[in-house]
Amino acid sequence: MLLGFFAVVVVSLGTDQVLHVLQVYPPWGQPMYDTGLxxxxxxxxxxxxxxxxxxxxxxxxxxxxxxALVLGAVGLVLSLAGAIATIPMDLGxxxxxxxxxxxxLPCAWLGGVLHRMRQVER
Numbered sequence: 263m264l265l266g267f268f269a270v271v272v273v274s275l276g277t278d279q280v281l282h283v284l285q286v287y288p289p290w291g292q293p294m295y296d297t298g299l300x301x302x303x304x305x306x307x308x309x310x311x312x313x314x315x316x317x318x319x320x321x322x323x324x325x326x327x328x329x330a331l332v333l334g335a336v337g338l339v340l341s342l343a344g345a346i347a348t349i350p351m352d353l354g355x356x357x358x359x360x361x362x363x364x365x366x367l368p369c370a371w372l373g374g375v376l377h378r379m380r381q382v383e384r
Contacts, residue, residue, distance in 0.1 A: 263318040263321075263322070263329050263332060263333050265317055265318070265321060266314040266315060266316075266317035266318030266319075266321070266329075266330075266333050266373075267314060267318070267333060267336060269310070269313065269314045269317055270310050270311055270313070270314035270333075270337070273310050273313075274306070274307055274310050277306055277310075278303070286299070287299060291353075292353075293352065293353050293354050294353065294354045295354055295355060297355075300354060300355070300357075300358045303358070304358065304361055304362070304365070307362065307365075308365050308369050311334075311337060311365070311366065311369035311370065311373070312369045312370075312372045312373045312376065313373065314333060314373065315330040315331075315333050315334060315369060315370040315371075315372070315373025315374055316330070316373040316374075316376050316377050317373075318330050318332075318333045318373070319373060319374045319376075319377035319378075320377050320380075326374060326377050326378070326381075327371075327374040327375075327377075327378065329374075330370050330371070330373045330374030330377065331367070331370050331371065331374060333370055333373075334366050334367045334368075334369065334370020334371065334373075335366075335367070335370075337366035337367075337369075337370065338363060338366035338367055341359065341362040341363040341366050342363050344359055344362070345359035345360055345362065345363055
């Protein structure tokens with residue numbers, strides 16, 4: 263499960279950094295209100311969350327879906343903490359951190375389902 267977590271964090275922050283360096287995103291710490299850019303961030307973070315949950319399920323010694331969903335619960339808690347911390351800071355619209363909270367478990371579930379589908383194919 264830890265490898266799935268680190269994969270999500272490293273790839274998400276790496277993508278963020280590349281987009282900041284390329285000046286697609288505003289500099290770190292500055293507000294971002296562009297809906298298109300926020301949807302881009304939500305999209306790739308969702309894909310990475312599915313991938314991380316798939317990794318957690320794939321490497322689980324047993325109960326792969328449980329491992330994927332536990333990773334999703336960790337993501338939900340961290341996203342909720344992030345939303346609580348950042349919404350008052352007015353770094354962008356509130357819907358974005360709320361969307362991260364709401365997508366954490368569905369993305370984890372999808373990662374677990376993708377792993378299950380791969381197992382059936384074998």
